[in-house]
Amino acid sequence: MDEGVLQRLATAVYAARGGRSQRVFAKVVGVSQSTVQAWENGKNIPNLENLEKLAEIRGELPEEFVAYLYGRVLTESPLEQRVKGMARREIARLTRAIATWIDPDH
Structure with a gap:
């Protein structure tokens, strides 16, 4: 996986959870706290369903979020x-x- 994608994902997840703990944010998304931690540490990427949830939390369409992750401008x-x-x-x-x-x- 491209290191830039993992870094942008980590930044996006951290920003999306705001002041919430990883545990609280994990409940919002419907994943475990360790999954959120893995996203923020660049160890794992979300599946399509969770990419859609993260995009919604960020107020974006999934296509916009994926474009951001890959450093593309729509x-x-x-x-x-x-x-x-x-x-x-x-x-x-x-x-x-x-x-x-x-x-x-x-």
């Missing part, structure tokens, strides 16, 4: 790519759904 976010592939009717439905979610009384 020219467009995966969300932008998805929206560009949608029909206008689907975008209109999505916009209405978002508006309802933001302001349920609207």
